[in-house]
Amino acid sequence: MRLDKKVYDLLNKQMNREFQASNTYLQMGAWAEDQDLTGCAKFLYKHAEEEKEHMRKIFDYILERSRQPKLGEIPSPKTNYKDVKELFDIVYKEEKDVTDSIHKITHEVWEQKDLTTFSFLQWFIDEQREEEALAVEIVGKIKIIGTQGQGVYMIDEFVGSKA
């Protein structure tokens, strides 16, 4: 059955948001690599790929439900960060915002009794739970280790081990 227009708009927006997250993580990876933070760069590049896969999942789903996905303009990501702490505070905020957005769409499809889309979104809900938990873990470790001296090296090793 063809996707309801309101659900289509919400999914389309989410699809573009996943693409934006992918670009943000890719750019963050470039910043990290430039700072010789190779572990962080590895982690961020991997996540950039994952966000692109999320985008594609929604893209394919919209098509499957007889609508055309519309790629929008993606604003340029920030290119400079104060330090690794600022970087991962932004990652955590980004993931929290994506979770809120996915929950909002899920709530709407539940109201509309679109159980097919409701089922489709369960994967994203589980994925966001994992991604948020990972971001919380990294932000927590950065807090413990601190960003002075060898702390940055330890953080880079830790984040790289999560890639």
Ligand code: OFO
């Ligand atoms: Fe981490 O955002 Fe996709 O779903």
